[in-house]
Amino acid sequence: MKAWRWCLLVAAFAGAGPGLAQQKPEDAIRYRQSALFLLGQHFGPLAAMVQGKMPYDRDVATRNAALAETMSKLPWDRFGPGTDKGDTKAKPGIWTNQADFKAKADRMQAEVARLAQVSKTGDFDALRVQVGETGKACKACHDEYRNK
Template sequence: MKKTVALISLLGSLACALPAHAQFAKPEDAIKYRKAGFTLMAAHFGRLGAMAQGKVPFDAKAAAENADVLAVVGKLPYTAFVEGSDKGETRAKPEIWKESAKFKEAADNNQAEVAKLVAAAKTGNLDNLKAAFGSAAPTCKACHDHFRKD
């Protein structure tokens, strides 16, 4: 039994270490995947933002639930910027691939701020949510401004 668990753990670790492009049969699949991930991110980020901005009443339980989803989906799209996925039905600018270090830095910055937003939402405190949202929103906009076609 221990050998089976160890083998499963090893195989899982190897699977996680494979290059991201191995996850997608075609570049179009990567584009669809990242679009879906960003759509989910936007929906749950937007719900938290609506509460932070007073557009909807603050609901601590809903904030925590949306934060839980955002914690997972906020990491997904970035694995789908693989070779060849710069062509096709995408709003991704070529700068993503030409300035990959800058894009990675922007993505990492966004994920760090989203992690703070998630933590703030889970406190059940509106002021914490407002502060964290105020820091996270510009990181989203920065990527849109530089790396997304309108």
């Protein structure tokens, strides 16, 4: 292969995300599950607070929402070709309805970003509303694209 072709190839992989060039499908699956697991771990306390199952604390809410926002960005480039099989609950529709899956991922990221903003204000009612909106965005995708 000519050198310039290698350059294009390397650039294409570099653009796909850090560390993706050599990633095995099982590692991509584990990576996205880990990010989604942590997303759930940081969204959980916010849901518990607005449901009165955990005392409300603005700092705890802010910290968890900020971490959830970071996690919300990580899974999506790990749904590449070959990662539909294996130890995964991802449904095949992800790869046949990519635009819709991406739209649902984008919506959720927007809701979590808003959650991070709202959590800083200390406005509990606004937080409750935004936790609800975020939860709906999680469910919309899980109902369609995640196996039980």
